[in-house]
Amino acid sequence: MSSQSGSILLLGGTGKVASRIAPLLHAAGVPFLLASRAGSAPNGYTGVKFDWEDESTWEPIFATPISAVYLVSPRRDAQDTMKKFVDLALSKGARRFVLLGASLVEEGGQMFGKVHTYLRELGEAGKIGWAVLRPTWFHENFLHDHAPDIRKENKIYSSTGSGKIPWVSAEDIAAVAFHVLTAAQAPNTDYLILGPELLTHADLAEIFTSALGRKITHVDLTESELAERWTSLGLPAEFSAALASLDTAVRHGSEERTSDDVRRITGREPKRFRDFVEENKDTWAQD
Ligand SMILES: NC(=O)c1ccc[n+]([C@@H]2O[C@H](COP(=O)([O-])OP(=O)(O)OC[C@H]3O[C@@H](n4cnc5c(N)ncnc54)[C@H](OP(=O)(O)O)[C@@H]3O)[C@@H](O)[C@H]2O)c1
Incomplete structure (x- = not known):
């Protein structure tokens, strides 16, 4: 499914990876919103308030048309909450979802493994394009x-x-995320992102x-x-x-284990x- 017009919503905007995706989108001239509980954003970027624990913060984000969502799980098992947010974003027109997963969490597993399954199912139903990034431990x-x-x-x-x-840099994860968020076609698969x-x-x-x-x-x-x-x-x-x-x-x-996903997708060595x-x-x- 090709990307629609609208902004990319980066959840976990103050986090290690999303904070490194933002400058890549900025440099490419791709509009984006950086979401965090505080709602502020550095470098003149547009910040929005978002809290997984406070659903009243969810809907106002979509006052700006959102084409794609980069999902970062909160620090607890929140699979049903995350699926609910995916449903909301889908109902508001988002058509691409990229989940920050983990190398150790297989599809269907704990923490966000069922969100992975849900994205794949939505993709197979032709409703979204998707990717799950499964990095190992971050530098x-x-x-x-x-x-x-x-x-x-x-x-x-x-x-x-x-x-x-195989320790990996958040810069390399961000580079892969940038690619899958902005490519004309979503990959509809998961990637093992290893150093x-x-x-x-x-x-x-x-x-x-x-x-x-x-x-x-x-x-x-x-x-x-x-x-x-x-x-x-x-x-x-x-x-x-x-x-x-x-x-x-x-x-x-x-x-x-090792993988060549970073080099294959970004064209550079991790x-x-x-x-x-x-x-x-x-x-x-x-x-
Ligand atoms: N670190 C690793 O080595 C590693 C390895 C593999 C996978 N991962 C996965 O990557 C993800 C990020 O991991 P991390 O621990 O390294 O986190 P992080 O980069 O420190 O980011 C955590 C983000 O979550 C946001 N957040 C926390 N509670 C929130 C809430 N209630 N509502 C909305 N946002 C909230 C924080 O933003 P605010 O506080 O500004 O709201 C922050 O931006 C996790 O899913 C983790 O499983 C991490």
Whole structure:
């Protein structure tokens, strides 16, 4: 299904990926709305208020015609809520949906796997064009969630053991998202968005050590220790447990794979973790 006229709605507009899709759309002259709970937007972009928990924020967004929606799940299982929003957007004329999924979440699985199924079914019924982006773990987690551990303690915590991950840059995910949101035809499929190298958390610690010039150590926790840690940092208990269980999956090799989707779709090689660290060294400088 080809894209219609109207703006692209980017949910999770302050998030790691949508904030990197926005400049690509801006540079290409494609109109878009950046949605967040605050409703504000940087760089003169148009911001709109959107809260998954407050349905009164949903309908006003469609005062501007929306042709395509980039969907980011909230930090809990919200599949029915997300499907309800897809139905609303469809009734208002949106005809393309791109879901930010995860490499570990198969179609039909937890968190947003049933939203994936729903998009495919709507696509097969000829109602929408769609794509599901299934990235592995983001480099940029180290700019946000994990940055204080490195800055203050020189430590990286996980319960992934010697499990390897093909760490990927949010810039590469955004580049793929830009393509599938703006291409004349939607791909109507999912993509595994993976980086170029399989690295353990101990490998990452070595990369940080060499780039920052001080010893950074990986601390391998148990799954329950990691869940408690996420809860102590303010995440809901259920979400903390789900996140920690992903580490256990990695420990058992669930992420040990590569894919050429980034190169195939963007025409460039995905960014290496060590280049990401070099570019952002100041983030982890000690006070
Ligand atoms: N990080 C990773 O390594 C990774 C790997 C694979 C897949 N993923 C998937 O990617 C998605 C983003 O993950 P992330 O943790 O890295 O998040 P993130 O980039 O930090 O973005 C989370 C976004 O959700 C928005 N948000 C939170 N609560 C909201 C609510 N109630 N209503 C509307 N928006 C809300 C936040 O915006 P405001 O607070 O400004 O409203 C923020 O923009 C998740 O679905 C995750 O499963 C992440």
